[in-house]
Amino acid sequence: ELFINEYRSMLADKLLAKVDFDTQREIRTLELLKLRFGDANLHSCEVMLKDIADSKRINTNVRKIPRDTPLAGEMREQPPADLDTFGATILSTLFWPPFKDQQMNLPASVQRMADTFADRYHRLKAPRKLQFGLQFGTAELEVQVGEKTLEFTVSALHAAILLQFQERHEWGAAELAEAVGLPVGALRR
CATH class of the missing domain: 1.10.10 (Arc Repressor Mutant, subunit A)
Structure with missing residues (x-):
C-alpha cells in the first residue's frame, strides 16, 4: 500500500512534467507492476495514464473543431483566440494524488486563451467543465x-x-x- 501510494505520487509528478504526452515508458513500468501487485491496486495509475492519452486527443479536438458542425458556427461568433500555443492536461481528480491549489492572476492574453479553451472543452464535453490547476x-x-x-x-x-x-x-x-x-x-x- 505504501509503495503503491509513493509510486502514484511519483507517476503524477512525471506525467505532469511531460509536454509531449509520450507515456510508453510509464505504461511498460505499470504493466510490470500490475503483474506483481495486481490490477485493482494500480487502477488509479492506469486512469492517470489514460488521462494523459485523452488529453492529447482533447487538445487536438478543442483546437480543430470541424467547420461543418453546429459548434463551429457558434465559435465563429466569438473573437478568435490563438489556441495553437495553448494546451491543457485534463485530470480525473478522484484518481490523482491531492495537490495544493495555488491561485494566481494570469495575464489578460493568457486568460483569454484559457477561457476560450475551457469554453470549447465545455461545448465538446458538456456538462463537464475545466478547472485549471495553474501550479502545474x-x-x-x-x-x-x-x-x-x-x-x-x-x-x-x-x-x-x-x-x-x-x-x-x-x-x-x-x-x-x-x-x-x-x-x-x-x-x-
Whole structure:
C-alpha cells in the first residue's frame, strides 16, 4: 500500500512534467507492476495514464473543431483566440494524488486563451467543465534582453510574473505581487 501510494505520487509528478504526452515508458513500468501487485491496486495509475492519452486527443479536438458542425458556427461568433500555443492536461481528480491549489492572476492574453479553451472543452464535453490547476502549467517564453533573445521553459507562475513586464519595465514587489495575485512572500520565493 505504501509503495503503491509513493509510486502514484511519483507517476503524477512525471506525467505532469511531460509536454509531449509520450507515456510508453510509464505504461511498460505499470504493466510490470500490475503483474506483481495486481490490477485493482494500480487502477488509479492506469486512469492517470489514460488521462494523459485523452488529453492529447482533447487538445487536438478543442483546437480543430470541424467547420461543418453546429459548434463551429457558434465559435465563429466569438473573437478568435490563438489556441495553437495553448494546451491543457485534463485530470480525473478522484484518481490523482491531492495537490495544493495555488491561485494566481494570469495575464489578460493568457486568460483569454484559457477561457476560450475551457469554453470549447465545455461545448465538446458538456456538462463537464475545466478547472485549471495553474501550479502545474509550463510556458515557453522568448525574453529579449538588449540585443539578445533568450528562450526559457518556465512554470506558469514564473511566466505570469515575466509577462507583467510587457506592461511596465519596473515593478515594486508589492505591486507585482498584487498584479499576479500572490502574497509578497510567495513572490519573493
